[in-house]
Amino acid sequence: MLCACVLLGCLCMVLFKDRWPDDMRNAIIKFLDNGDENGYRSSSSVNSAGTGEFLKQHSSKNKGKKHSTEMQQYSRDDPASGTSTAMSEYLELQGQKSASHSSGTSTASNNGNKSARAPADSSSKIITDLTDEEKNANKEAALMEELEQHLENLSKYLKWNLPYKSDRDVPFYWAIPMSGSLLVDQVLGKCYGLVQAADQISHIKGHEEDKILNVLIEDGGKKYVNVDMGSMGGIMRAKELHLATSKVANLIRSPHVYEIAMLFSGTAKYGKCFTMVRNPIDRAVDVFRNVKSVTTNDVFKEMNLEEYAKSSFMEDNWMVRVLANEMDGKIEQHHLDLAQHVLGRKCLIGLTEKFEESILRFAHYFDWTGKVSADELETCEAALEIAKHVKNQHFSNADTGNEIKKEDYKEGTELYKILEEKNVFDMELFRYAQGLFHRQALYS
Numbered sequence: 537m538l539c540a541c542v543l544l545g546c547l548c549m550v551l552f553k554d555r556w557p558d559d560m561r562n563a564i565i566k567f568l569d570n571g572d573e574n575g576y577r578s579s580s581s582v583n584s585a586g587t588g589e590f591l592k593q594h595s596s597k598n599k600g601k602k603h604s605t606e607m608q609q610y611s612r613d614d615p616a617s618g619t620s621t622a623m624s625e626y627l628e629l630q631g632q633k634s635a636s637h638s639s640g641t642s643t644a645s646n647n648g649n650k651s652a653r654a655p656a657d658s659s660s661k662i663i664t665d666l667t668d669e670e671k672n673a674n675k676e677a678a679l680m681e682e683l684e685q686h687l688e689n690l691s692k693y694l695k696w697n698l699p700y701k702s703d704r705d706v707p708f709y710w711a712i713p714m715s716g717s718l719l720v721d722q723v724l725g726k727c728y729g730l731v732q733a734a735d736q737i738s739h740i741k742g743h744e745e746d747k748i749l750n751v752l753i754e755d756g757g758k759k760y761v762n763v764d765m766g767s768m769g770g771i772m773r774a775k776e777l778h779l780a781t782s783k784v785a786n787l788i789r790s791p792h793v794y795e796i797a798m799l800f801s802g803t804a805k806y807g808k809c810f811t812m813v814r815n816p817i818d819r820a821v822d823v824f825r826n827v828k829s830v831t832t833n834d835v836f837k838e839m840n841l842e843e844y845a846k847s848s849f850m851e852d853n854w855m856v857r858v859l860a861n862e863m864d865g866k867i868e869q870h871h872l873d874l875a876q877h878v879l880g881r882k883c884l885i886g887l888t889e890k891f892e893e894s895i896l897r898f899a900h901y902f903d904w905t906g907k908v909s910a911d912e913l914e915t916c917e918a919a920l921e922i923a924k925h926v927k928n929q930h931f932s933n934a935d936t937g938n939e940i941k942k943e944d945y946k947e948g949t950e951l952y953k954i955l956e957e958k959n960v961f962d963m964e965l966f967r968y969a970q971g972l973f974h975r976q977a978l979y980s
Contacts, residue, residue: 679870686861686874690793692800693807693882697979700808700902706780707787707902708796708807711735712855714822715814716888719925721789723895725758727916728907730786732759733779735766744770749777749784765790771799780805787902793878794861810884810898812891813855813969816962817955820850821940841940845954853961872961876968885973891926892917894973 666674694705711717724730731751737744740752743762750762761784763777764770771792779785780799790796793809800807824844827836836849844850853867859875860867879885884901886894899905908916917923945951956963 682870683874683877686878689861690797690878690882692797692805693809695881696809696884696976702903704804705806705808706785706800708809709787709789710793710809710811710883711789711791712811712813712819713791714819714826716812716891716925717789719891719920719922720812720895721758722920723917723922724787724904726756726920727913728899728904729757729759730904730907731761731784732787732789733761733763733765733774733785734789735764735791737764737766737770740764747777749779749782751784761785765792765796768792768795771795775799786904791858793858808884808902809882810886810901812886812888812894813966813973814888816853816855816959816966817945817952820845820955820959821945823851825940841945842951842954845951845958850958852958855965856961859965867961872964875961875965879965879969880972885969885976887970887973888926890973892922897977 693708700707709717709720711720721732721734725732739754739760740762743750743752744764746762752760752762754760761779763774763779765774765788771790775798779788781803788796788799788807797807821841824841827844827849828839831837836844839847853871856867856871856875857863859878860871862871884898886898888894899907945955
């Protein structure tokens with residue numbers, strides 16, 4: 537018992553040495569949030585998980601200070617953990633490489649390696665070319681720094697496996713386009729009667745410049761806060777109106793993950809992410825249907841799915857881009873690693889293919905089950921034809937493009953291969969999310 541107390545005291549001193557005691561509560565929450573990753577291990581990468589605190593301790597400034605034994609223990613203790621040990625071993629290996637390289641450089645310098653020095657009376661500098669090993673080390677350090685920065689930016693989202701607390705947490709629905717978001721809107725709005733701060737400007741038409749937060753009620757009974765979560769301007773306005781601390785909305789819905797995190801900065805509130813994930817190829821087809829439905833451009837009106845898939849108009853790897861905060865550049869493996877890391881730690885997962893089960897999981901997690909009885913929910917979902925939409929996996933309101941049949945792009949066809957090539961990283965993330973969904977059942 538005495539040893540345990542001493543160890544606990546030491547741990548507290550290390551963790552809170554810079555913040556004790558003024559910010560105790562937030563320090564505890566941040567420590568819990570930066571614990572071990574509780575997601576599903578991707579077969580594609582050992583970099584897909586880890587922890588914010590652990591990464592900081594193994595950054596280029598502090599390499600070699602801590603070994604992987606603690607993370608291995610976390611992995612053993614937590615049945616949903618699958619990547620903590622792999623990440624710790626990877627970082628420890630990089631730390632050893634870095635230390636070895638540093639030691640070698642120092643030795644060469646101390647032995648009077650004059651070839652890399654300029655004469656004392658000369659203004660010129662002799663610059664030696666970096667070796668491949670040094671270039672790789674620099675690249676790895678840059679990627680690690682990028683990962684740490686992203687984790688810091690998302691620190692106001694708590695881990696999904698920390699119990700939800702209504703006085704501290706704000707549910708955030710990450711709305712992935714053409715992935716059942718409109719159906720989620722219908723179920724949560726009509727069946728559960730929740731007030732949403734949503735990403736559709738049509739819900740708040742005429743109230744875009746209101747000076748205070750209000751709840752607007754549509755003819756169908758759905759309730760929306762008078763803010764637009766679909767644009768940066770709308771999000772900034774919501775922050776100015778203190779949406780996060782107002783308790784006006786039951787949830788926030790937006791496709792913007794990093795931008796929404798800013799709503800919670802400077803407050804004692806935290807976001808709790810949940811989302812509905814869909815097969816990226818089916819999603820891409822519905823995006824095309826929607827484009828054909830709303831466009832006035834003759835190029836799109838005459839375009840078929842294969843032409844669209846081969847064109848530059850088709851988006852690629854949208855989910856990975858958003859989670860890695862890389863919307864313009866080339867997507868590479870480390871972006872997928874980061875996306876998996878964020879999704880695995882921060883989001884409660886739903887699947888469109890298991891829509892009704894996912895909705896029940898969300899409702900149970902956020903304590904919404906008391907808002908509607910089982911019979912009322914069944915009646916409401918029947919009226920919304922949820923089962924029909926889920927069976928057809930058609931989540932677009934587009935009234936064109938219906939000539940596209942699933943058989944046209946089923947797995948194994950040439951069209952499927954083209955669509956898959958454009959979304960190869962999103963397909964990996966989707967498979968990762970499927971694994972998460974099943975593992976999270978242990979906690980939900």
